[in-house]
Amino acid sequence: MIAAAGSPARGWLGRFLLDPGAPLRTLTRAVEHLLAWPAVIALVLVVAGMLAVARVLVTVRAHRLAARGRQITVRTPPEVDAKAALALWAHLIGQLRPAWARLLLGQPHLGWEYTVTPEAGAAIRVWVPGSIPSGLVERAITSAWPGAHTHTLEAAEPAVPVSGPAARRLLVGGQLRLGRGEGYPLRTDYAGDFVRDVITAAEDLDPGHAACVQILARPVTGRRVRRAVRTASPRTGLVLGLARDLLNLLTPGPVTRPATTTAGRGRVQEWQAVLESTAAARAAAVKARGPHWETILRYAVSVPVPPDAEPGLVRTLREVARGRADALATVAGSAAEYNYYRRRRQLRLGRVLCERRLGRGDVLSVPELAALAHLPYDPNLPALQRAGARALAPSPEIPSQGAYIKSLGVADSASGRPVGVRVSDARHHLHILGPTGVGKSTLLARMILDDAEAGRGLIVIDPKGDLVTDVLSRLPKRLAEKVVLFDADSSAPPPCVNPLDIDRTSHASLDLAVDNLVTVFHRIFSQFWGPRTDDVMRASLLTLCAQPGVATLADLPRLLTEAPFRARVTRTTTDPVLLGFWSAYETLSEAGRAQVIGPLLNKLRAFLLRPWVRAAIAAGPSTVSFGEVLDSGGICLARLPKGSIGEETSRLVGSLLVARTWQATTARARQPAADRADASLVLDEAQNFLHLSTPVEDMLAEARGLRLSMVLAHQNLGQLPRELRDAISANARNKVIFGVSPDDARELARHTSPWLSEHDLRHLDAFHAAARLLVHGQQARPFTVTTQPLDPPVPGRARHIAAVARARHTRPGPAPANTPVTDPRPGDPRIT
Incomplete structure (x- = not known):
C-alpha cells in the first residue's frame, strides 16, 4: 500500500523506498568519522592495552603454572619394557x-629431560x-x-x-619442530633407541661441559587434534570445490589426454603420488x-669460558659447543618418516x-611421545644412573603405626608410608641380614627404643x-x-648374673x-674340647650346685686343684655317680690330674682373670633377675665390645646371658598364657651367642x-653353621634383608621371589632393605623399606x-681399671 501524497513515509521499508541510498550514505559517514585521527589513536590504544593485559595474564598464568616446581630424578631399572612409556604417557x-x-x-605441562655431564654421568629427570x-x-x-627409583627435589635445578x-x-x-603438518606422524617402530643415541652423542664431554x-x-583436547589433522587432509576448500564442479559442467569430457609413452610415465608417477598421499x-x-600431547623439543650444550679467555679461544669453544649441539639435533633424524624434525633457532635459550x-x-600422539621420552632399553649403557633394586610397595595389610607395632621404617615407594610388624607377629621372630654399614644398627636401635617406650x-x-x-x-630419662x-x-x-645362682628346688632348672x-x-x-673335659666340667x-649357699664359677678351679676344698665339698655329696667320679679322680696322680683338667682350667682362668668378667658372672649371688626384666618391662643392655675383652670372652659372656635369658x-611356662608379657631378646652378631644346649629350632618354636x-x-x-642356618630360615619367619653378597642373594631369593629377584637383593642401597613379614x-x-635415621643424641x-643403673643393680666392690661410658657426640663413628 502506498502512502497518500504529502503524508510522511512510515517504517524502514517506506524510508528505503523513498531514499534507497540513505543507508549507504549513513554507513559512509560513520566510517569517515571512525577514520578520523583521534578515533584511530583511541582504537590503537585500546587494542594495545588489551594485548598488554592479555600478555600480562598469560605471563602470570605461566609463572603460576611453573611455581613450586619439582624435579624427579629417575633411576633406570635393570630391565626396561619397551611398552612401559606408552602406559606412562x-x-x-x-x-x-x-x-x-x-x-x-x-x-600444566611436564618436562622430560636428558642431561649428561662428565662429573655425574647421564641422568633422566622429570620436571613437574x-x-x-x-x-x-x-x-x-x-x-x-x-624397578625404577625416583628421587624428588622441591627446588628444580x-x-x-x-x-x-x-x-x-x-x-x-x-x-x-615438525617439518610438515602436525597431522603427519613420526616414525615410532625403528630398531634404534632415541635415548641411547642422545646419551652416546653427548659422551666424552670435557670437564665442566x-x-x-x-x-x-x-x-591437548580433541579440537586441537582435529585442527592438526586438518593440515594433513587432502580435501580442498568449499570455494575450490564449487569452482571445480562448475568447470566440469562447462567443459564436459575426459580430463586426461590420450595415452602416450610420456603420458604413461606421467600417469605412473601420478599414481605413485596418489598412493604415497593415500599412505x-x-x-x-x-x-x-x-590421546595426544602438545610438545616442544629443545637441545643445548653449555661450555664454561675462562675469565681471561682470548677471542680465539672463545671461537674455538663455540665451535666445540656447536658441534656437540649439532650431534644432539641430528639424533632426532632417526624419527623421520611421514614427518620429521627441523632445527630452528631459539631466542633467549638459557631463559626458556x-x-x-x-x-x-607440535601435536604428537602417545606412541610418538613415548618413542622420544622413555627410559633406555640398553642395560649396558655407560654412565647412566641405574636403580640398584626395584622399589616394591607394601601390601595394604602391612601395618603402619600404633601401640602394638614395631616400626621398621618407611616404604621405599612413592607412598612413603610408615611400615612395621605387629607385636603378635614378631613372636615368630625377626631375622635381619646385611653387611656392616648398611643400616642394621639403626634399625635395631629404633626397634629397641620403640619397645622401651611401649614398656x-x-x-x-x-x-x-x-x-x-x-x-x-x-x-627417655624416665626409663632410667x-x-x-x-x-x-x-x-x-x-x-652380677651368676649362672649357678638357680632355683635349687627344681631339678629341671639345675x-x-x-x-x-x-x-x-x-x-x-x-677345637680344644674333648669328652673328658666335658665330663670333668x-x-x-x-x-658345686648341690652344696648349700651360692656357688660361682670361681669355685670350679679350687674344686679341681685344692684337695682340702674338694674334700669339704664332696663330703656332703650323696649322688652315687658323682661319688664314683670323685673317687676315680682322687686315684689319679698329680700329673694325671693336670692332664685331665688342664684344657678346662686354661680356658676358665683366661676367662676369670678379667676383673670385669669375674665381677659380672662370678661375684656371688645375682643382683639382677632376668625374669623380672622380661615380665616388668625392664631394659637389660649388655655392651660387650670385642676390642675391650677379647672375642672369645665376649662370646662367652654373651652366651651366658642368653642362657640366663x-x-x-x-x-614362664608356669604362668597362664594370658599373663605372659611380651618381651624381646635382641642379638647383634647372633651367631656368636646361640650356643645353648637346646637346639635353636626348638628354642625358636618354644619362645613364640x-x-x-x-x-x-x-x-x-656363611657365619652360620648349616644346622643353625636352616633353623633360622624356617623358624625366624619375619625377614629383613639389606644388600647382600651374590651367594647369599641366591639363597635368600627363595623367600622373596618372584616379587624380588636375586639381582634386587644384591643391589639394595645403604639404609634400604627388602622385608617379608x-x-x-x-x-x-x-x-x-627405607630405615629412618635416629634422633640426635x-x-x-x-x-x-x-x-x-649402677646405683640400683651393683654391689660395692673394686672397680675394673677400664674406660667409663661416654656420651656420643655429633660425628662420633659409633653413631650409625
Missing part, C-alpha cells in the same frame, strides 16, 4: 583440565610444576617401570648450567586416534630452558658397643630406673643351667608360645642412665 593424559580451568588457569599433586608422577613412573655472576658460559642449541635434551609436553593420509588417520616454557608446540621387656646383647651407646644416649647395664668399658662394678654352661664352653672352645658344676623364659620375640642380626649366611600369622608378599643422657 597414556596414564598422565588424565591431567587434562576442563575447558573453563584451561581458560582461566591454563594447562607445583600445580600437579605431589607423588602423582612418581607413582606413575614406578607403576610403568616397577636448571637443565644445564648458564652464565651467572660467578662464571661465564657459552650456551649453544635450539629447538626442533654439559648437554641437555628437553621435551616439554602437555595434554600418508592413512598414517595421519592412525595418528589421529587416541631454565623456566621450562611451553608456548605453542615391653628387653634384653640386648651387643658385641661391638655402638648399638648400646646409641640406645643409651636416646632413652628400668635399665640394667653391663658395660665392659665401664670403670664401675657391673651387675640340669638346664649346667647343660647350658657346659654346652656354651664346648661350642666356643670346640659337668661333674664339677653338679657337685632362656632359663627365665622357660620358667612363651611370648619372647627374638631378633637375630648378623652379616652373612607375617601378617596375622600369614606370610605377606615382600616389599622394600641427648647430651649427658648416657652418663645419667648409667649412673642410675
